[in-house]
Amino acid sequence: MGVFVFLPLVLPLTAWPIARLAEQHLHPRTATRLLTAVAAVMAMCSTLCLGLVMVVGTAQLPGNPLPDGWSDPEVRAAVPFDEVVGKAAIPALCAVVVACGRTLWRHGRVRRQAHRALAGLPATGVAVLPDEVPYAYALPGGRRDRVVVTTALLDRLEPAERRALFAHERAHLAARHHRFLLSVQLAARANPFLRPLCTAVSYTAERWADEEAARAVGSRRTVASAIGKAALVSRGTQVATLAGFAAPGPVPRRVAALLGPAPLVRRWPSLFTSVGLAAWCAAAGTAASAMSSANSAVTMVLILRAATPL
Amino acid sequence: MADHRQRSGRRGQGELEALVLSALQEADGPATAGWVQERLGGDLAYTTVITILTRLLAKGAVTRERAGRSFAWTSASDQAGLAAHRMRKVLDGESDREAVLASFVTGLGPDDERLLRELLGESGSEGEA
Numbered sequence: 001m002g003v004f005v006f007l008p009l010v011l012p013l014t015a016w017p018i019a020r021l022a023e024q025h026l027h028p029r030t031a032t033r034l035l036t037a038v039a040a041v042m043a044m045c046s047t048l049c050l051g052l053v054m055v056v057g058t059a060q061l062p063g064n065p066l067p068d069g070w071s072d073p074e075v076r077a078a079v080p081f082d083e084v085v086g087k088a089a090i091p092a093l094c095a096v097v098v099a100c101g102r103t104l105w106r107h108g109r110v111r112r113q114a115h116r117a118l119a120g121l122p123a124t125g126v127a128v129l130p131d132e133v134p135y136a137y138a139l140p141g142g143r144r145d146r147v148v149v150t151t152a153l154l155d156r157l158e159p160a161e162r163r164a165l166f167a168h169e170r171a172h173l174a175a176r177h178h179r180f181l182l183s184v185q186l187a188a189r190a191n192p193f194l195r196p197l198c199t200a201v202s203y204t205a206e207r208w209a210d211e212e213a214a215r216a217v218g219s220r221r222t223v224a225s226a227i228g229k230a231a232l233v234s235r236g237t238q239v240a241t242l243a244g245f246a247a248p249g250p251v252p253r254r255v256a257a258l259l260g261p262a263p264l265v266r267r268w269p270s271l272f273t274s275v276g277l278a279a280w281c282a283a284a285g286t287a288a289s290a291m292s293s294a295n296s297a298v299t300m301v302l303i304l305r306a307a308t309p310l
Numbered sequence: 311m312a313d314h315r316q317r318s319g320r321r322g323q324g325e326l327e328a329l330v331l332s333a334l335q336e337a338d339g340p341a342t343a344g345w346v347q348e349r350l351g352g353d354l355a356y357t358t359v360i361t362i363l364t365r366l367l368a369k370g371a372v373t374r375e376r377a378g379r380s381f382a383w384t385s386a387s388d389q390a391g392l393a394a395h396r397m398r399k400v401l402d403g404e405s406d407r408e409a410v411l412a413s414f415v416t417g418l419g420p421d422d423e424r425l426l427r428e429l430l431g432e433s434g435s436e437g438e439a
Contacts, residue, residue, distance in 0.1 A: 110400065110411065117396035120328020120389045129394035135401070136414040148397065153414075165414060228430040231415040232423065249419035255429050 005300065006085075008049040008293035012042045012193035019200040027263045028207035029175075035204065036180045038290065039197040043187035045293030050093050052300040057086005067308050075307045099189035107182055115142035126166065128154065134233045136165055138172035145173040156233050161226035164217045168226075171212035177205045203250050210254055211263065224258035227251060323365075324396060326354070330362045331371055331385055331392055340375065340382030369395045 015038055022031040059070035118127050118139075126147045127139075134153035139146045147169040154162055172178070180201055188198040210227070214220045231251040257263075333349040334341060341349075347359045354362075363383055366372040371392045374381040387395075418426065 113400040113403075114397065114411065116324040117400050118393050119324035120332070121393050127393070128390070129397055130391050131394040131398060133398065137411040139411060150394065168414060225430060227415060228426050231418055231426060234415060234417075249416070249422040251415055251418055252422050252425040252429060255426060259429060 005049070005053065005296050007296055008042070008045040009191065010193065011290075011293055012046065012191050012197075014288075015039070015042060015194070016196050019197050023200045023204055028204045028211055031204040032177075032180055032201055032208055035197050035201050036183050039184045039187035039194050039201070041290050042293060043190040043194055045290065045297050046191040047093075047096055048297040049293070049300070050089050050096065052297065052304065053085055054089035054093050055086075055304065056300070057083060057089055070304060070307055072307050075303055096190050100186050103182075103185050103189050107185075111139065111141055114139050114148070118146065118148070125170075134230065136169060136230070138169040138177075140173055140176070140178045147173070153230060153233065156229055157226055160217065160219070160222045161229065164213050164219075164223040164226040165230070167213035167216035168209045168223065171209040171216075172205070175208065175212075177209065180205055203253070206250065206254060207257060210258055214258060214262070220258045220262065224255045227258070228255050324393075326358075326362050327366055327371075327392060327396075328389055330359060331366060331389060334372060334383055334385040335388070337385075340377065340384045342377070342380055342382055344380075346383070366392070371395065 015035075018038070019035060022035055026034070055066060055070060056075055058064055059066045059075070121127055123144060124146075125144065126149065129148065129150050131150040132152050134150055134156065136147070136149040136153050139148050147166060149165065149169075153165075157165060184194070184198040184201040188195045210223055214223045217223060228251075329350060330346060333346050336349065337345065343356065343359045343363055346363070347354060347356055350359070363372060363374070367374060369392065371385065371387045372383050373386045374383045376382075
């Protein structure tokens, strides 16, 4: 098979251009779904590949529990440098499993703790907490989905902006955005090359909720000013960015997008514009890489199955 | 004791604190831990009630004063205040909570504030025009 066995591990790199283009030019809902699906498929192929390389590379080691047939020369020929790579794959796979496990565990723990913190309050859809720190977020699960918001933030917003805030958070809950976010986080743990997709999806999910809120409130500018005010009020929480990366952060881009025209719910830009051409090329590249990832993973499975004595 | 610990584990700390605090709010003036225990139907052990009251004291949700050989407790905040305190602890404990809870806004980068004011200023003047 040659070195292309390792392709699923590096092909997620090809998803970087499509992440940027989708973020900027697709409707946020389409972009979120597309990027999450791409990330999930690539992460699965990559992990499967890692697992198979590990199996092939370690099958000839003494004392392993794998079938004897898996150490046949034909099987080992499928993976170049099988001994070195196989051994390197063991810690890599362990790291993936541990990182994904930790992400899942932390996700569950934070949600449980947050629900427990709200115990004793009436079980309403919105929990308003008297706190001088301004924050708001959507808390899914538990006995019911809730929007958590502090008085400090509500006090700074006009009534229309408050409606925009609640509409935004309800959109997160209604569309189950936490599932998209968890999926891409797990994908980024499985293959670090998928991290730009994780960042892109967390941005497009916010944009999706912004657009839903703009539709519910009936004013794009109200949502924009609610976001802007909330961000300026809570600016104490500075994000640590490297000085070199002075590109606008997600909040100004969201505000700018809302001040512009509403995105069209078209599926794809036309092929005959420069944007369309780039988007189509990137999409084709991603599709091809996903296919070849799947292809090499399936080939490896078939080889191993052929070598397994029944 | 093991039984109580098990029970409180099942109920969840937050829920027990809420129960004790609401019982204390129903009292006219300061109340003893024994009164709170009775009020809750003797469901909790005396030591458990004391533990929870001490925890509430640390959160600033109750105050106490000496009354003879024991303490008299008064509620200092309502359920929402207590919930806010607990939520802050959850959020402060989680360094990258934004990864788990989709926050309304994320932090601003170095140039973001200026950019944001420009954007909002523009839209504001447009709105007035």
